[in-house]
Amino acid sequence: MRRGSNQLRVADYNQAVVLGLVRRSRGVSRADLQRESGLSSQTISNITRRLIDDHLIRESAPGGNTRGRPSIPLVTEPDGAYSVGVHIDPARLSAVLLDLDGEVRLARQEPTPQATNPSEVTALIADIVDGLITEAGIARARLLGLGIAAPGPLDVDAGLLLDPPQLPNWRNVRLRADLHAATGLPVLLDKDVTAAATAELRACPEASNSFVFLYLGSGVGASVVLDNQVIRGTTNNIGEVGDLIVDPDAEQLEWSGRRGGLAAACVPEALVLQAARVGLMPLPNLNDYVAVDDACSTLCALASAGDAVASRLLDRAARRVAVGLGVLVNLLDAPRVVIGGPLWNRLSAAFLPVIPDLVGGELVARDGVVVQGSAVGDQVAARGAAELVMDQFLAPRASALLVE
């Protein structure tokens, strides 16, 4: 079942450099490639020929503004390669099919099966991948692989979920091996926040992009991008910020999280517990993350509809989250905060009007900070997982260049 993908593997560093330049451009001539890569015209000619033969890039129509012989822009062939990214949030499974242009061809979302064993989720993910391939009508041989974004802690190198607190049946699950067996695809596993930061970075290319990403889903997490580098932590488990104390006067909730912590301030379980306590809604089954997520949607809808109690509750959540973001910005001297994840669309109406000024009020050494919502949207972690697969196969790796 393992497909022969070797014709797509770019072992040669220079070839990867050239493909990378084409991927990041909206059309680049051979002369531009030569100047930007520092490679010779003969090498550029050979490499671009190979990439065209492999259907990874193509010549597009030349622009009309140059005198003499027009230069022919090279662009990526969108159908040259694909990757699938799947984000396992305890409440929602999101999946995207990404093409070589970096466009999302298809997207799916399903409730995450609850109170089940991981093999059911593995089978569901394999079904989703098959469905995406079939519906998009793409050649399976062009699918580079499957990227999974999951809550930590996890062992990225071994492809293991260790013991994610919100997936109680998922202890030491060999997710990468299981999904490889189920799909026949190369599989990459990474942390949800790392995948999300990767997608956000790609969505806003800048000369030097640094930001803190705050992930809001069934759990809360953070990731850090410094000078276009996604920081992963030495065990790839960056961003555990749920215990960060953001409100010393917060109430004790009937749950395992830290009183006054960032998780207690903003994750659906905590918000629903708070809403039930003030009589806004009955308490759902807290072991059912889908039910909790739905109840949280109800709370956000109440606030949007003008319910004063619901609005005050979300406003308090925004104030608490702002304290946490202030800590991260003050620690890292970060110029920008991006908030995203599956919960963000529902909270943004309550958060965005107040949170930039609140975070600004927390700053110690900086003049200001930009706080904004994700440019990618709900699928940010799924999309990042797909981007990580593309990079794994296609991006030039500087380490291959260094003298050992």
Next chain:
Amino acid sequence: MRRGSNQLRVADYNQAVVLGLVRRSRGVSRADLQRESGLSSQTISNITRRLIDDHLIRESAPGGNTRGRPSIPLVTEPDGAYSVGVHIDPARLSAVLLDLDGEVRLARQEPTPQATNPSEVTALIADIVDGLITEAGIARARLLGLGIAAPGPLDVDAGLLLDPPQLPNWRNVRLRADLHAATGLPVLLDKDVTAAATAELRACPEASNSFVFLYLGSGVGASVVLDNQVIRGTTNNIGEVGDLIVDPDAEQLEWSGRRGGLAAACVPEALVLQAARVGLMPLPNLNDYVAVDDACSTLCALASAGDAVASRLLDRAARRVAVGLGVLVNLLDAPRVVIGGPLWNRLSAAFLPVIPDLVGGELVARDGVVVQGSAVGDQVAARGAAELVMDQFLAPRASALLVE
């Protein structure tokens, strides 16, 4: 007065690479240099000749274990170049003279003049630098420059102190220009925590060194080293962690810091306020950082001598600091924490027996973390400032290699 240092400036990237390899070694042969740098034997021969002529490196006695013609180890010439580093803590001025071997030749410490204007401190620093040169008997032309480590916020590029809260008379002080005028030396200004992390990194060379550095002095700060890179923040103002809440139940102190924050947990002013409140000592003049620092020394001495109240107070401080370190380790997935700065020698006896386990108890996604005291000691920030000067002049800069 500006000295002609051009003969020491290493403009050539390859020459800087070779000098760097010699600096980081305890003796390296030309053949080793050729292998490690990837340069040709002729290039290595030319570069080492130039470095020997400039008295930056020298040939040492060959080892006796090789057959045939022995290879001659090249080592740095300790007197080839020097730098001075000065750390301005609000209570203590520390200065070191560093030689090209990376050894501290001389060190000085003085109380920081209080309630004064910055020009008096500038003059004092110029006197200290002159005293170090004279006492060490070094050639002034071999002194590369002066590095200053100071509390933030500061503008590193402009060489400005902005408005450090603990140096109330130091608003928009052109420290770099003033010190250049006073000493005739090239001057570099950087944040205290960044300088400290730099020195700590150099003291423990490892293949891939990542750690959080917690700075304890008149203020508290943090810095971050990831894969041998000192992270500075986008405005060079990394590490403002004083407002990080570490004890929601903490008392409100009679000062401007945040209740329950990390600063309120461990800076001398807060510890002295706590000690005075429980009757351990009279309250010193809180506007006099030297008096506060001395009172804090008294508190630590009481604890060392077995005073139960003083010991409980420092034990509580350790517990609070551990909560803060847990936040940093959980956020950054850091394998190691190093604690240092001018206050550390006095707190380590109370902190080190308990703090590693306390931080371990805070971990969410990691199996463990190493917590240890600085390998450099009290002068860590002054030494780092001197190292930064050496690097500025002598280290190869990768950016010079990249195709623009």
